[in-house]
Amino acid sequence: MAFRASLVRLNRAIVYTQNGEPSQVLSALTYKPLPPPAPDTVNIKYLLAPINPSDVNVVQGVYPAKPSLTSLVDGHSDVFVGGNEGLAEVMQIGSGVSGLAVGDWVVMTKSQAGTWSSARNVGAMDVLKLPRADGLTEVHGATMTVNPPTALNMLTNYVTLGKDEWVVQNGANSAVGQAVIQIAASRGFKTLNLVRKRPDLEELTTKLKDLGATEVLTYDDLADRSLTQKIIKDWTAGKGIRLGLNCVSGPDTTSMARLLGQDAYLVSYGAMSKQPLSLPTSLFIFKNLTSVGFWQSRWYKTHTRDDKEKLMQTLVDLVAQGKLKAPEHEILTIPARDSDEVAGQKVRDIFAKIAEGQYGKKVLLKIESSQ
Known part of the structure; x- marks a missing residue:
């Protein structure tokens, strides 16, 4: 039984199956290790993912951008995975992928990428390598693509x-x-x-x-x-x-x-x-x-990859020059040792507190994996 428990805890995502208040409809779902990446895709590990006001609106179903249903567990109904913005690290690279290496930091350029998770397989063209620079922290990276x-x-x-x-x-x-x-x-x-x-x-x-x-x-x-x-x-x-x-x-x-x-x-x-x-x-x-x-x-949808790379480079340069600070923040960890029931309740409690205005800072989720 202990062996089976370790298997189901390898990855986790914060998901929902219907729109509503996040404090009511969100839950945690564990899933197996990712298989080797298919051609033109990469396996990534999420490091941090913020909770933005628009993320709440997406879960409520009142935001123009809509996530896609995703199958994470065999035999389990498809789910929506929360989160649009986040910082990830490249873990494995599929054939045909260029410009990325294991260990690179990447950010999402595809809307509603499902960043409230520990690890995902994504298209190589849906992520952008984030240049490393002095002073660039995980918090900078996780909050770099929206505000x-x-x-x-x-x-x-x-x-x-x-x-x-x-x-x-x-x-x-x-x-x-x-x-x-x-x-x-x-x-x-x-x-x-x-x-x-x-x-x-x-x-x-x-x-x-x-x-x-x-x-x-x-x-x-x-x-x-x-x-x-x-x-x-x-x-x-x-x-x-x-x-x-x-x-x-x-x-x-x-x-x-x-x-x-x-x-x-x-x-x-x-x-x-x-x-x-x-x-x-x-x-x-x-x-x-x-x-x-x-x-x-809309800007991401209508601009070239080169435009996006230049945009990220400009922002990273500002960070390196000390001219763009990371937002005031609080990192909330969902531990790997928690059951899905416990993890889901923690997440719902976080969103209840956000709705009540109890967090005066940017909230970032760290979804732990036991890998």
């Missing part, structure tokens, strides 16, 4: 900003917001960062300025017309701000949009308020405002 690329692409794909030009963003304390601050600072851009009014505002302001934020204001501050006029006239020398980044929508984004100048872009990548984006028609008529949406998953 930092979103920040970098929004800062560079729409408006060519010069040194000392301004960017305004809401949700500035989010993971993307903090990446925007750091990447903008590395390029000499100034950032006006909007956050909710809160008891610890002074502490948050200090934290964001330590990352490189130029100014931090609350949404309530935008109600002061004299202040907004000062922002436009004095801070930007009357030019206004040419790039706004929105993850909130609703009335707060309407107020933020009024800070934008001639021929500006408002780039939306979220709607945390769950309210519509409403913009004054005058901004389009008299200021020629362009409002667009950005989704990093």
